Amino acid sequence: MRQFLYAFFLGLLSTSANAQYASVAGRITESGNPVELATIRLMNTDIQIHSDVNGFYQLQNLNPGTYTLVVDQVGYQSFRKKIQLVSTQSLLLDIQLTPITSLVSDVVVTGTLKEVRKTESPVPVEVYTQTFFKKNPTPNIFDALQQINGVRPQLNCNICNTGDIHINGLEGPYTMVLIDGMPIVSSLASVYGLSGIPNALVERVEIVKGPASSLYGSEAVGGLINIITKKPQHAPSVYVDYMQTSWKEKNADLGFVWKPLQKAQVLTGINLYHYNDPIDKNKDGFTDVTLQQRISVFQKWNFQRKENRLLSVALRYYYEDRWGGEMNWNKRFRGGDSIYGESIYTKRWELTGQYQLPFKEKILYAVSYNDHDQDSRYGTTSYIARQKIFFQQLTWDKKSGAHDVLAGITARYTFYDDNTPATADPVGSKNIPNRNWLPGIFVQDEIRLNAKQQLLLGLRYDKHDVHGNIITPRLAFKWKTGDQESIRINAGSGFRVVNLFTEDHAALTGARKVVIKNELKPERSYNINLNYSKKLLTTRGVIWNFDISAWYTYFNNRIIADYESNPNEINYDNLNGHAISKGITLNTELSLLNGLKGMAGITLQEVATVNQGIKTQQILTEKITGTWSLSYRIKPWNLGIDYTGNFYGPMRLPLLGPLDPRSAHSPLWSIQNIQLVFSGMRSIELYGGVKNLLNWTPNKGNPFIIARTNDPFDKQVVYNTNGQVEATADNPYALSFDPTYVYAPNQGIRFFFGMRVSIK
Structure with a gap:
């Protein structure tokens, strides 16, 4: 044809x-x-x-x-x-035409739950494609997000490298992660779920900063990360990407498309990661980086139907064995008190599906299910947990005149069981697993006031088993002030129902006792965001994108982890006061005719709690952050050069007491990378370079990072009558073993080399 x-x-x-x-x-x-x-x-x-x-x-x-x-x-x-x-x-x-390196896709779905052009969306959405992430290749999406301004992968443990994703300074539980628009990554598995998605299957990543609970419900308080996988018809027939580093990390992505039926196409992706060589460059006797064996298998089926109605089903299986600890640890010491190690076995199943009903009206049924099984040992402390989440949603999209209405009903079922006090029977010896239904209903109306102005009104109602009725409104206004220039105002509220043992790794390490002072109430947030974007295209072909946003978020019932009142405890309670997150962020991108392309972003922010009139900076939250990338292509040589980097400003760090000799605040630190890409062979691309050019690690300027590595089971720690650690000749700083002092990766400079094969 x-x-x-x-x-x-x-x-x-x-x-x-x-x-x-x-x-x-x-x-x-x-x-x-x-x-x-x-x-x-x-x-x-x-x-x-x-x-x-x-x-x-x-x-x-x-x-x-x-x-x-x-x-x-x-x-x-x-x-x-x-x-x-x-x-x-x-x-x-x-x-x-040749794609540019970042905001390639002009179609977004995350802001309004429907496909619209990015420039027409009343909600500001940032879009990053696979081409952008290739500028600094990583073995998983979790690490790749470090290139995005205002988004930071945060390691929460020096030993097992468990982490979460921060958006505008808010911790991981405030960020909802979706795959193809479905909340498939549960709070128990934020790091594991993101680590197992094959990069080769990612079409683009859409990010919304600020509350979106009116559409997505609980957990969408700080923002959304929507990982959109490729459609089989748009993916290469065969794709292979293999990368290895000088630290002997090996990562392989394999993707292929096949057509088992006349009206069905199948996309399959496999991710394999292997790192099994303990390294201790800081000489503290512990592994600098967690060792991992990982496999993830993903398959997505797309079916052709009459009138192009949607029908797709995706399934993913994920298994990981990771451990960190003393250099002489092995699995026979797992759970024992002679050699310290943190070992985590994870098995996970995920299923998603979307079906457009055979009606004239656009009615879409979507469903997701995940089953997460985790067996962990943190020294002698065991954490054995299972979480199942079933989610279904029915939406109706109706356009009438100037109105574009989206209405939906949702239901989310969560099953959670573990061996911690979270599910213990206070009377008997049996566990009482948590079983919660969270049904909801929402409606939004996108009103086109005229050719240049749009208004979006939204409202959601959720009914929680414990916390009762929860209402979250939303308002957005877009004013197109020029052909390539817009102003957007967004305001709304969000809510989050908390389970510490699935969200906060510090509650599980065994290094401190967990104390929950009162029954934790759901958090509420109120947000306003102002965004200005402009695109310039000169007569000489120069493209310049400019995007600036300012935001303010106010929290009620903010749950705070108190590390400082008692160095042997973590005290959790709702804040007796309020919390704020405010700041300004700028993203800019420039593309020149000579082949030079650059983008940069900077965020200034304040995330703090206010208790009895006293403002305190949130622990492990930077005041300033920035990212950049420069790319240049030498066409006669088929050679590309990419220079990427980020920097982070001072963070307040968790100390163990007034005698702790480690710095109370982190310095301004930066991770920088350089890459060469050769594309002179048909279907084959070679790449290599250096990561962490400055060889930065948090050890610089600190006597140690992990406290009391010589006594990880606190066998020689002396306590006074109040339970406080006493200073002794063997322990002059009055410390106990603690791996939570972490703000930057311990992995220094390393070289990498890789090869990609793509057959159309």
Whole structure:
């Protein structure tokens, strides 16, 4: 069919030229796929058209002469070429566009739960594609997010490297992670779920900063990360990506597409990660990086239906064995008190599905299920837990005049059981697993007031078994002040129902006793966000994107972990006061005709608690953060150069007492990387470089990172009558063993090399 259209189009071109004028026509593509709505123009003239759905374009009735033809499309490098036209000439010129490195996709779904162009969304959404993440290749999505301004993967333990994702300074439990729009990554598995997604399957990552509970419910308080996987029809037939580092880390991604049925396409992805060589460069007797053996298998089925109705099913299995601890630890010491180690076995199943009902109205049923089984040992403390989450949602999308209404009903069932006090029977000896239903209903109306102004109104109601009725409103307003310029205002509230033992790794390490002073109430937040974005495209083809946001979030019932009142305890309670998160963030991107591209972002923020009029900075939260990347392509050599980096400002760190000699605040620190990419071979790409060029680790400026590594079971610690650690000749700083003093990775400089094979 495509060849027929091409022949027909060229035939039309040949008959359209007359004796006086010339014409230019052809097809605009990217990797063989048509590029629709690309802008084609002749510089210094008023002639301008757009490519059609098949990528075809045609410029007619042109006077003979010399022109500069320019092609622009959002997400692609500007193309320009000088052409010489003579009378009656019909020039055939096919054009292949090259994607730019970051905000490539112009379609987003996360902000409003429906596909819209990014520029038309009343909710500001940041979009990052696989091309962007390739600039600093990583073995998993968790590590890759460090390249995004305002988003930081936070390690919460020096030994097992458990972590979470911070958005604008808020801890991981405030961030909801979705896969293809479904809340598949539960709070128990934020780091494990993100570590097992094969990068080769990721189409793009969409990020919304600020509360979105009116659409997504609990946990969507600080923001959303939506990982959107590739559609089988858009993925390569075979894709292989293998990378190895000088620390002997090995990562392999394998993806392939097959068609078992006439109307079904299947995308399969496998991720394998292997690191089994203990390294102790800081000489404290403990592993610097957790050792891991990981396998993740993902499969996504897409079915063709009448009228292009949606039907897709995805399944993922994940298994991981990770451990960290003393260098001479092995599995026979697991759970014992002679050699300290933290060992975690994780098994996880995930299922998602989407089905568009066979009605004239657009009604979509979506479902997800995950089963997470974890067996952990933190020294002598065991944590054995199982969590099952079933989620279903029915949405109805209706457009009528200036209104675009989305309504939905949801139901979320959570089963959680472990061997901690969270599920213990206070009377008997049996566990009482938590079983909670969280049904909800929501509606939003996106109103187009005029050609330049949109208003979004939303409201959600949830009914919790314990906490009762929860209502979360939302308001968004977009004003298009120019062709490529917009102002957005968003306001709303969020809520979070808390389970410490699935969200806070510090509660599980065994290094401190967990004390829950009162029954924890659900947190509530109120947020307002102001966003301004502008895109400039000069007559010389220079693209400059500029995006700035300011936000303010106010929390009630904020749950605080108190590390400082007692160095042997973690005291959890709702804050008797309020908490705030406020700041300003800037993202900018520049693309030049000489092949140089750059992007940079900076965030200034304050995240603090206010208790009895006293403001205190939140522990492990930076005041300033920034990211950057510079890319340059030397076309004659088929060589690309990528320089990426980030920096983080002072954080308040958890000390064990007034005698603790470690720094109370982190310095301004930076991780920088450089990469060379050679793409001169068909279907094969070679890459390599250096990670952490500055060889930065948190040991610099500190006498030690992990406290009392010589006595990890506190066998020689002396306590006074109040339970406080006493200073002794063997323990002059009055410390106990504690691995929670962590703000940066312990992994220093290392080299990496990799190869990608992509067969269309």
